[in-house]
Amino acid sequence: MKRTHQPLLSTLSSVVETVVKLRSMGHKVVLVSSGAIGVGLQRMNMPSRPKGLSGKQALAAIGQGRLIALWDNLFGQFEQPIAQVLLTRGDISDRTRYLNAVNTFKELLSLGVVPIVNENDTVSVSEIKFGDNDTLSAITASMISADYLFLLTDVDGLYTANPRKDPDARLVETVDNVSAIRNQVSTATAGSSLGTGGMETKLIAAEIATAAGVTTSICSSRHPENTAHGQRRSAPRHTCFTAAANPVRDLKSWVSHTLHPAGSVVIDAGAYRVLSKRTSGGRLLPAGVLGAFGDFSSGQAVRICVKIEKASEEEEEFQRNAYNQHRQVAKSSLPLSEPASGADTPRETEEEEEHPPFELTEDDVVEVGRGLANYNFSQINRLKGLNSSHMPRVLGYADSEYVVESITIALPADSAFSPSLSRQVSRSP
């Protein structure tokens, strides 16, 4: 986009030509396009983005129709049908809506249509927002199990320093591990006054997409036709991020990257140890639960937490750092590390016992992972510490003997954090 807020027609036209060419080569293509707010600004003759949320939402509503009309016009020159897909993080967080979106993509692609995706800005508030279209494109790519994601921007790749200011800046050609190169590259190179994304969000997107098995490339939007080279040696300058050898697929990827946790389930040390030792989606029995907080419903994502015993100031500081570090990772939607256990917690001997009211708050616990709740928070509180055989009596029914499923542990019990952490978790609330 230029200062005039007019979409750069030459760029959009070459994107369209490239997509049509890719289609003729047999590829299925999904386009993620920003620009609704910019087009809205231009339509309303406004000089800059409004500060308030509702102002931006209104402009996006004004601009989105014109933006999609523009794409339709350009693709129409090639008789290429398109579809508008508007998503929010909230849509992806809800399992049914997520699956519906995946099915719609599949159907559109099988019909030979090019879906054009943007955030549904009108209803997006901070809690359910992707915020930038780099993250949205990475989530979209992992939803459709894409082979490639191309992040088009105003530089031709990732540099060791800002190439506009530093003549020694080098282009990084291949990245196998995003977190390993994070400190060695410049994130001050891409972005515009109209967008929210930049090189940092592109790194986050690359991390999400590659974890889901999608080879990702950062390349110049001046030459979108270069994407037709794929990752061949002949491809012009770009940065290629290698896809993970063992990609996180479907539900696990979805839990790790897209869900906004609606509450927390606090587990005991035994459950934590077991969950952090296995390698695929862990499941939690009520016996390993100390309690739950946050008004979550069944089917929603929850944080898996362990209790911090009030220890020495030094240990507290250590835990706080671990917690903050993990929160930062979770906030940026970065992949959680090793997926956790395929096994449940080995509790056999729980008797029905009186449990004191659960009075822990966010400040008393540390998040160690994420999962999907099978029951709501009040049901999980009624079930805490019990053997699963008591579920039908306590709830009046039992859908699953596990209270949380698809658990990914980000801070395993045997990680660098763990000696101190596992000493500090205790079974009693």
Ligand SMILES: N[C@@H](CCC(=O)OP(=O)(O)O)C(=O)O
């Ligand atoms: N969804 C909004 C903007 C999102 C956005 O700015 O994303 P990005 O292009 O990654 O900076 C729009 O269409 O204007």
